[in-house]
Amino acid sequence: MKNVETTAAPQAIGPYAQGKIIGDLLFSSGQIPLHPETGEIVGTEIKEQTLRVMENIKGILASEELSFDHIIKTTCFLSDMNDFAAFNEVYGQYLSEGKVPARSCVEVARLPKDVCVEVEFIATLNQ
Structure with a gap:
């Protein structure tokens, strides 16, 4: 078992790891729209916040030399389901x-x- 640690995604704001590798799977902690360098929330609208979240995920994946193609499962949490279409975009x-x-x-x-x-996501280390 290995902790995933990268400066390309926000540092944990509690007692948890950015991600864990167990076997050939990477399990991420939930990513919210925090800027990795400042720790500040990016944006107030769903599109700009989703963009930051996806960039944070990209940073976690890149730290393990993975891409979005390695993700096999995501769980997405929205504060308002009316934002679903904009989030998907x-x-x-x-x-x-x-x-x-x-x-x-x-x-x-x-x-x-x-x-x-x-x-949050689960990714395979294998393609």
């Missing part, structure tokens, strides 16, 4: 057609720091 830009992961997307009552979106 940005989220989909990061995924290769034909290689989209399995996904759950749910509305939740509240997210850390009152952000609009949080995404």
Whole structure:
């Protein structure tokens, strides 16, 4: 078992790792729209927050020499399901057609720091 640690994604704001590698799987912690360098929330609208979340995910993947094509499952949390279409618009830009992961997307009552979106993923180390 190995912790994933990178400066290309925000540092944990609690007692958890950015991700864990167990066997040939990488399990990420939920990513919210925090800027990795400043720790500040990026944006107030769903599209700009989703963009930051996806860039944070990209940073975690890159730290292990992986890409979005390695993601096999995501769980997406929205504070407002009315943002679903706008979220999908940005989220989909990061995924290769034909290689989209399995996904759950749910509305939740509240997210850390009152952000609009949080995404966690499971990726395979093998292609």
